[in-house]
Amino acid sequence: xxxxxxxxxxxxxxxxxxxxxxxxxxxxxxxxxxxxxxxxxxxxxxxxxxxxxxxxxxxxxxxxxxxxxxxxxxxxxxxxxxxxxxxxxxxxxxxxxxxxxxxxxxxxxxxx
Amino acid sequence: xxxxxxxxxxxxxxxxxxxxxxxxxxxxxxxxxxxxxxxxxxxxxxxxxxxxxxxxxxxxxxxxxxxxxxxxxxxxxxxxxxxxxxxxxxxxxxxxxxxxxxxxxxxxxxxxxx
Numbered sequence: 239x240x241x242x243x244x245x246x247x248x249x250x251x252x253x254x255x256x257x258x259x260x261x262x263x264x265x266x267x268x269x270x271x272x273x274x275x276x277x278x279x280x281x282x283x284x285x286x287x288x289x290x291x292x293x294x295x296x297x298x299x300x301x302x303x304x305x306x307x308x309x310x311x312x313x314x315x316x317x318x319x320x321x322x323x324x325x326x327x328x329x330x331x332x333x334x335x336x337x338x339x340x341x342x343x344x345x346x347x348x349x350x
Numbered sequence: 351x352x353x354x355x356x357x358x359x360x361x362x363x364x365x366x367x368x369x370x371x372x373x374x375x376x377x378x379x380x381x382x383x384x385x386x387x388x389x390x391x392x393x394x395x396x397x398x399x400x401x402x403x404x405x406x407x408x409x410x411x412x413x414x415x416x417x418x419x420x421x422x423x424x425x426x427x428x429x430x431x432x433x434x435x436x437x438x439x440x441x442x443x444x445x446x447x448x449x450x451x452x453x454x455x456x457x458x459x460x461x462x463x464x
Contacts, residue, residue, distance in 0.1 A: 278438070286450045287450070
């Protein structure tokens with residue numbers, strides 16, 4: 239059972255378009271992390287959010303943590319081919335330190 | 351320096367071989383992890399070390415044996431593996447005791463068991 243549900247599973251868009259990836263759960267998390275992974279490589283940490291309602295921006299990427307700390311979203315503005323990759327959300331809980339719960343991932347393809 | 355290094359990058363081994371995977375970080379992180387990732391799946395936790403002591407073993411078969419020689423190094427010893435153990439093996443590290451600390455992953459070792 240996947241504690242964190244990511245949607246959509248796959249997203250294909252043209253360069254310059256915007257996209258949003260969602261990460262939802264019925265559980266409360268103490269922190270939520272977003273990663274991007276390219277084929278054959280390890281996941282690269284994009285951001286960590288810990289406060290309900292928190293919004294963080296990283297250039298064209300905007301991350302939001304839900305008020306109840308059960309969900310998160312990643313919005314990319316004016317996507318570029320370099321944004322192509324597998325986006326993974328992962329949640330941490332204070333009572334199970336060391337165990338990140340990963341979502342199944344969203345494969346994003348940005349074509350020129 | 352936010353880099354976790356892993357060697358080798360690729361490994362092919364027979365079911366009777368013994369090999370080791372190595373991981374190194376110099377970020378001062380006191381938590382280190384081994385993950386296994388199959389194609390098109392998220393990483394699965396195998397082991398967690400906290401302050402060089404094994405903290406979590408996710409019921410991993412004994413043919414996988416982790417070792418943490420010091421605070422910067424993490425090894426995974428492999429013996430008598432099965433073809434279904436073929437996967438990308440990822441090492442990660444994080445700060446211990448910091449709420450919301452992110453995990454930093456290495457590039458992984460692509461393992462093929464014949």
